[in-house]
Amino acid sequence: MRILFFAHLKDITRCAEMNLPGGDLDADGLWQKLIEAHPRLDQFRTSVRLAKNSEYVRRDARFTDTDEVALIPPVSGG
């Protein structure tokens, strides 16, 4: 699946996006893989929301290889 990073998460991961093969994952499984790839993401887990295909997800969401997943840190527009 395609993973997108924004704001300070781009600095943490040193990339704006990455491909994460993984099959069918729940949010915990996804975070586990993300932290394996970028260990420093762990400290942001509680403040970051997940979005799938441009929509915030519910806790029971599942993520597959065809999804675009965005990590949304606290926003500050306006």
Add this chain to the structure above:
Amino acid sequence: MKIEIRLTDIPIAEHLSAPASGVGAGAWVEFRGMVRGEENGGVIAALEYEAYSPMAETEIRRIITELTSGQSCLFVRVIHRVGIVPVGEAAICVGIAARHRAEAFGLLTEFMNRLKRDVPIWKCRALTADELAELKTQ
């Protein structure tokens, strides 16, 4: 009701026309959020905004649709800057046409609260005057 959303990297026009929303509109309220010359106690020359554009537009539309359900607002326009926005320029402009001013002011307040909570747009960097000048030479 009509909704117009634009994310743009060019300055928002000084004067924007009120929409042609027919004869029903008794109020046209316009709000501009400006970039201040101070951020976290320091003097700055500009802010850089970043957006997850497809989702930002979807969220703005979803929020407006939700907030105007059962209301008589006629038109909402949201323009948000992305990229470098110098101090004194508008980072956001929201225009609302409604039958009565109370609906327009109420929607504006609630929309801005929701935007600052849910819409994926970030102030990703504050620039000093030197940093801004250096960017302009690149």
